[in-house]
Amino acid sequence: MRGSSLGMRLRWNVHVLPVVVPLTVLMAFMAVFVTTPALAEGYPSRPITVVAPAGPGSGWDLTARTVSQVLTETRLVPVAMPVENRAGGGGAVALSHVVQNRKGDPNTLIVFSPPLILIHLNKQTPFSYRDLTPLARLFNDYQIIGVRSDSRYKSLDELMAVLRQNPKGLVVGGASAPGSMDHLSFMMAAQQSGVDVRNVLYISFPGGSELNAALLGGSIDIVSTSVGDILGYIEAGSVRALAVTSPERLTDPRLSNVPTLKELGINATFEVWRGIFGPPGMPEEARTYMSNALAKMVQTPEWKEMLRRFNWHPGYLPGDQFKAYLDGQEKLMGNLLKEMGLLK
Template identity: 35%
Template sequence: MDRLLGNNDSMWGMGGVVRRAGPAWLVAGALAAVGCGGGDLSDRAVGAMGPTAAGYPNGNIVLIAPANPGGGWDQTARQIQQVWTSAGTLGVPVEVVNRGGAGGTIGLAELVTRHRGDPQTLMVFGQVMLGAIRANDSPVTIADTVPLARLLNEYEVIAVPTSSSYRTLGDLIDDFRREPGRISWAGGSAGGIDHILVGLLARVTGVDPGNVNYIAHAGGGEAAVAVMGGHVSAGVSGFGEWKAYVDTGRMRLLAVSSAERIMGDETPTIRESGLDVVLANWRGILAPPGTDEETRNWLTAALGSMRDSAAWQEILRANEWEDSFLSGPEFDRFLGEERATVDAVLRSIGLVR
């Protein structure tokens, strides 16, 4: 949210104090009157970072969420904005701009082609984008950008309708192995992380990935309807997103894709069923090509200071996200490995030739 209250400089921290000024326009005024009451997640412990020697940042920082409002990338971008803004870390206002479509590759193309050498614009990205780049044959890739950091992991969950006869992942996998075509899997878009998890399950159980009956949906909510209505045999989506549906009594979680059980939850891991599959849907931040080393370090430090804040840790907890902060050469290496994995799975599912 840029220009929160009606003026260019209306809401950004200065020395940890949220300054609110601006014309007393009706909405702005009325909202500000109440908004000032506090109670937000602002963390005043983290102070502002001064600009770099080269004078960066020079004006608003724009954070592209390469998805439509409401999704995971959008949420991540707005949470980052929230923490940075209320702590005044950057010393300049932060805006979020949605640039949805095609698994994030449209936003990526914009970052690379229109913001080359202009690190005022940054972008949220994640595991899903790697798949989309390959599946859509995107002309630009992550290699064309300057990755800053990985921020969080979200794990995948496998669920069945409550009425289903499958009590454990083992039961489901037995039938999947016997007659793969009869098990229909609901999940997000083709080639996305949900599809990749099913592809990995097929690979470790020896099922020909070409026989997987994967039913793609526009999002996790739509796929949840297919599961809760009993229209498919099983479904795959993000843990945080589907955990809430268990309370409806219409969905049963069979397994989670993390290495260890998620704290405070009894859902077993896929590994506990004897299948060696661990898959994390991570999200992070990118800078455009041509970002110099000094700016990159400055931004990495700004992300690090956000990560250390109590406000960010609270956001992670509330969203069931796992802190997986990683930056620098380690992050670059990680990205290389991820790309190879995604590539291999997409190839075996037949989505990429």
């Protein structure tokens, strides 16, 4: 009825307007009453694409699909949220796409984690988190340092003792590039243990399955990887977890006996945060809407079940606090990369 009466008033106004009023003025007058309310009340009206900066099955892909699923199933977002995979460059390809091709787009989101900072520090891309619109940090994941179950090394201290004497005496493996998460999480612990991290041997593998095969096959001595990527091997008894990078012991029964770095005298933690961003210049209406939806999402039973299922740990921060957190992380990681001699 409101639409019908508005149409009647508009028709009546058109009828009594003097014929000397230019058509462009009339169209502008109508736009004030018709177009503006439709925009204000209509978001979102089209599908919102969630960009994952890696292929299907990756951590970014899982994050994107989980966020999409929970937001749509709970009707916090009433439109489809398809996931678009844009792999390459450790996230640089997807970042460049969103920054350069989706500026101001209210219907594009992108998920990211620490490589967003690292690929900029490493000069793989001129773009950084400052070129995006931070909406929320969603959760944290942590890293495991482990060895094969039949390894002669029973503790992290034994490993570090060897590396202090001979930094090239053991080989570390991870599923991320040199200077990225798996590499940095181990080197941070090694640095705090007095190891010359510039000379520690690190081999990067394309994925978790290749990494774990290398550990079990004896190609590497130490594995540094995310909890999710190694948990099945720990549960099966083929990998011995020596430390976790979380601030406190994890509550999962399969990991409750794994000490934290701090318990072992290493004053360090390493968070693999996961967050969601909008493109640069995201319209304020869209930014507010999505920020509010994400704030509500993290309180839902559906989201909490996903955290439990994937061993993710609550770590929600709203946009402004997330930005401040990223500023601190950039400084922390930059200092570590400099000490490792990895900054170009």
